[in-house]
Amino acid sequence: MSNTTVITIANQKGGTGKTTTAYNLAYALSNEGKKVLLVDFDPQGNLSMCFGIEQPDQLKYSMFNVMNAIMSDEPLPPAEKYIHSHGNIDLIPSNIELSVAEINLRDEMGGEKTLASLLEPMKSNYDYIIIDTNPSLGLLTINALAASDSVLIPVNPQLWSATGLTQLLRIIVKVKKRINPRISIEGILMTMCNTRTNLYKEAFRLVKVYYRETFRIFDVQIPLSVKVGEANFYSQSILEFEPKSKVAIAYQELAKELMLHGN
Ligand SMILES: Nc1ncnc2c1ncn2[C@@H]1O[C@H](COP(=O)(O)OP(=O)(O)OP(=O)(O)O)[C@@H](O)[C@H]1O
Ligand SMILES: [Mg+2]
Helix, strand or coil: CCCCEEEEECCCCCCCCHHHHHHHHHHHHHHCCCCEEEEEECCCCHHHHHCCCCCHHHCCCCHHHHHHHHHCCCCCCCHHHHCEEECCEEEECCCCCHHHHHHHHCCCCCHHHHHHHHHHHHHHHCCEEEEEECCCCCHHHHHHHHCCCEEEEEECHHHCCHHHHHHHHHHHHHHHHHCCCCCEEEEEEECCECCCCHHHHHHHHHHHHHHCCCCCECCCCCECCHHHHHHHHCCCCHHHHCCCCHHHHHHHHHHHHHHHHHC
């Protein structure tokens, strides 16, 4: 058994802070001395852009080529072609071509396991592998869930919807039953929180009413802050851009909560 934890960040609703959480959590874990692989598994390529790849669509090698090689039973491209590094953090980028891979997955026998089979031999190099998913419950998200030990669900109080979360949880249960029995829910993370607003208070109250009994709701919450957009603009993690900001401290706290839980 490897000691690597593979975490998917998922919520099929757009703009809940998945990519921001994947990126900053990776930095926070790296600050704790952990070796982290980030997997951009969204054809939008937002995580790759956060990582400093300005035009993911121009990449010669991305997740698309790797997935295609696996599906065609061809050798993978050399790792240095598709793994980008920054300090203790590595990234496999994605771009719009990944949506073609998603279409090809439909006809692939055992296609749900394609990402899992890529990541399995890489585990010995990392403490954490964090997968950022696209806002959908399609085959890409299912592939990510099939490869993961746990799912972290960012919830934006501005966009709260109980139905949306129920659909996601239903898919996770299905994946657990049919493809990946080891998957569990890491927890619900409240993001973009402005604790003074009534909207936040009501959304948080409902999240607790519906889910407190069943899932962990992280103690730490990510505050709403313009600093996040600024850090993204400069392709920096908030932990590099403004390490003393409340958002940076919150992501560092999240990393600690996760590590504690893992132990
Ligand atoms: N804590 C925060 N405070 C303020 N803005 C934030 C915060 N977290 C994320 N954002 C901003 O909100 C927007 C959506 O965030 P993000 O891209 O992380 O969401 P997402 O769930 O990955 O979106 P998608 O579903 O499109 O992949 C981005 O512009 C991001 O900069
Ligand atoms: Mg995203």
